[in-house]
Every structure is written in structure tokens, then in C-alpha cells.
Amino acid sequence: MNKLILMGRLTRDPEVRYSQGENSLAIARFSIAVDRRFKRAGEPEADFFNCTSFGKQAEFVERYLKQGTKILLSGRVQNDNYTNKEGQKVYSVQVMVDEIEFAESKNASAENAGFRPAAQAPQPSQAVGDGFMNIPDGIDEELPFN
Structure with missing residues (x-):
């Protein structure tokens, strides 16, 4: 079985292209x-994965995802090995995406991007679906889910 589930943030805006031919297909x-x-100490704090999605899902990626967006995805790992111009074998893997979901609310995403309009600032008693826990009155601290 080849099944992978990852949660992380996009490191850059997606690159979307369309295949040639009568039935063009979006590739993100x-x-x-x-x-x-x-x-x-001394080790990386994160791992980075290259991902590819196709068709309607690629169109979704193009329209709604950007650098910094936190997503949850499932897919499969595929070897992407090749020989470069110098004749050296290059080994890498690619995540072929089956499903994508947002992993945080739009407000939380804007907050993590460093932008939050004052009119949309969350109140401590907001619902869990907005990415914040219900907090009893009198506590001024926001607790985002991770």
C-alpha cells in the first residue's frame, strides 16, 4: 500500500500549467x-515535499491556494529519478495528490500571513470552526489550533 497523509504550509505559490491537445488537463x-x-539542535525543523495534482483538483489549487496556506493532503509517493547532463543519477520523490483540504480557517490563515483587518479580528469566545477554542469570558488570550 502506498498512502501518505501530510499537513503543512505551501512554501511558494503553486505553478499551474495546462496540457496540450483537445482535452487539456490542468497540472499543479x-x-x-x-x-x-x-x-x-542542529537538525532541520521541517521537511519539504514536492507535490503534483491534476484536473479539477489542480484548478482548485490554482484558485484557492497560495504561499503560506496550511493544507491537509493525502496521496501517494512516486519515485522521480533521472540522469542529469553530467551522467549522474539523481534520486527524488514526488507526492501525487489524491485529496486536499484546508487545515485552518481563512481568518487564521490571514493572521499567519501577518495581515488581519481590524473588523475581522476574532473574539475569545469564537467557535472552534474558526480555528480558535472556546475560551471562558474574562480570558483575553487566543489559542489557535495546530
């Missing part, structure tokens, strides 16, 4: 950074 390529659960 993007990469995500996935935080490591346990961080050790």
Missing part, C-alpha cells in the same frame, strides 16, 4: 513544509 505543482514533531 507546489511544495509544502511539514514541521517535524520532535526538533533537535
